[in-house]
Amino acid sequence: MYRRDFIKKAGALALGGAAAAPAVHARSHIRWKMVTTWPKNFPGLGTGANHLARLITEMSGGRLRVKVYGAKEIVPAFEVFDAVSRGTAEMGHGSAYYWKGKSEAAQFFSTVPFGMTAQEMNAWLYYGGGLELWRELYAHFGLIPFPAGNSGVQMGGWFNKEINSVEDLNGLKMRIPGLGGEVLRRAGGTPVNLPGGELFTALESGAIDATEWVGPYNDLAFGLYKAAKFYYYPGFHEPGTTMEAIVNRQAFEALPKDLRAIVSAACQVVNQDMLAEYNARNPGALQTLLRKHKVDMRRYPDDVLARLRQLSAEVVAEIARKDDFSGKTYASYQKFLEQARTWTDISEFAYLKARDGHRAQRTGDAGREG
Ligand code: CA
Numbered sequence: 001m002y003r004r005d006f007i008k009k010a011g012a013l014a015l016g017g018a019a020a021a022p023a024v025h026a027r028s029h030i031r032w033k034m035v036t037t038w039p040k041n042f043p044g045l046g047t048g049a050n051h052l053a054r055l056i057t058e059m060s061g062g063r064l065r066v067k068v069y070g071a072k073e074i075v076p077a078f079e080v081f082d083a084v085s086r087g088t089a090e091m092g093h094g095s096a097y098y099w100k101g102k103s104e105a106a107q108f109f110s111t112v113p114f115g116m117t118a119q120e121m122n123a124w125l126y127y128g129g130g131l132e133l134w135r136e137l138y139a140h141f142g143l144i145p146f147p148a149g150n151s152g153v154q155m156g157g158w159f160n161k162e163i164n165s166v167e168d169l170n171g172l173k174m175r176i177p178g179l180g181g182e183v184l185r186r187a188g189g190t191p192v193n194l195p196g197g198e199l200f201t202a203l204e205s206g207a208i209d210a211t212e213w214v215g216p217y218n219d220l221a222f223g224l225y226k227a228a229k230f231y232y233y234p235g236f237h238e239p240g241t242t243m244e245a246i247v248n249r250q251a252f253e254a255l256p257k258d259l260r261a262i263v264s265a266a267c268q269v270v271n272q273d274m275l276a277e278y279n280a281r282n283p284g285a286l287q288t289l290l291r292k293h294k295v296d297m298r299r300y301p302d303d304v305l306a307r308l309r310q311l312s313a314e315v316v317a318e319i320a321r322k323d324d325f326s327g328k329t330y331a332s333y334q335k336f337l338e339q340a341r342t343w344t345d346i347s348e349f350a351y352l353k354a355r356d357g358h359r360a361q362r363t364g365d366a367g368r369e370g
Pocket residue numbers: 154212213214238
């Protein structure tokens with residue numbers, strides 16, 4: 001009786017195995033499209049998306065093959081969110097502040113002026129409740145977000161006139177998107193939003209007085225030094241911009257558990273890797289800008305930074321009043337930042353000052369930093 005049962009079961013298993021094989025085989029070639037907000041192969045950002053697609057494809061042994069499409073190849077940059085939401089593509093790569101039209105709260109999952117650094121953002125997202133909030137927001141759109149890259153602290157931007165006081169911001173026409181743009185408006189300037197590809201011409205023709213982009217690695221690639229004299233730092237408006245991978249929820253949930261784990265892990269690899277790449281390539285590009293192209297690099301004066309910090313606090317706090325979810329996200333972000341900075345102050349900040357104190361004195365920054 002036992003033996004007959006066993007044989008029957010073994011036979012059923014064998015049959016099941018044979019029957020299941022073609023299905024497994026069919027699933028082994030799941031193909032996903034990844035649409036991106038970046039030009040195809042754009043250094044750092046576009047190549048980061050390529051890296052993510054390659055990792056998923058290789059880690060899955062080719063069972064999940066992801067193909068990357070640059071902006072405009074399937075949808076324009078600013079339609080990536082909707083395209084993945086409705087399933088035109090299974091996956092997207094961009095940054096959450098582009099979707100503030102869906103919810104103002106989205107900006108907290110990207111970057112806000114005078115907000116968290118890359119290290120603090122990752123701490124908040126992975127261990128401080130940030131990612132849970134982000135997932136709660138995107139669930140309304142049938143999407144699952146993953147942190148998938150970081151630019152680190154960006155540069156302040158390229159200017160054709162010196163910024164010596166708050167008054168110099170008056171009437172300044174600058175390409176600076178998002179909340180940074182709103183801060184500039186309140187300081188008396190005129191923010192303009194232009195896609196990256198149009199920055200050089202706009203700056204060179206005098207259509208704009210200044211522009212920010214990313215940092216030395218990307219700014220050198222665009223040749224912005226040929227169109228402006230002064231390169232200001234720090235990028236108060238983007239202190240650690242998180243990039244995102246978004247996945248269509250239905251497509252994600254249709255995956256077997258191991259492939260879901262691979263998608264999630266690959267995003268985390270790229271999240272860390274992109275920051276390392278920027279930190280590795282920015283210094284060399286900066287030296288090229290300073291030594292070869294004789295760029296005049298300046299630090300924003302203290303009183304300018306103080307005014308921008310004050311205006312930023314107002315602008316960011318106003319998001320909290322837009323709706324309940326934005327209020328909840330702001331509260332979580334601010335609470336985490338207040339805690340994080342007590343540690344950052346006595347760890348990274350204190351250490352870097354101790355390590356580089358002699359350099360700060362040599363460049364005269366020590367006195368100015370107070
Ligand atoms: Ca930027």
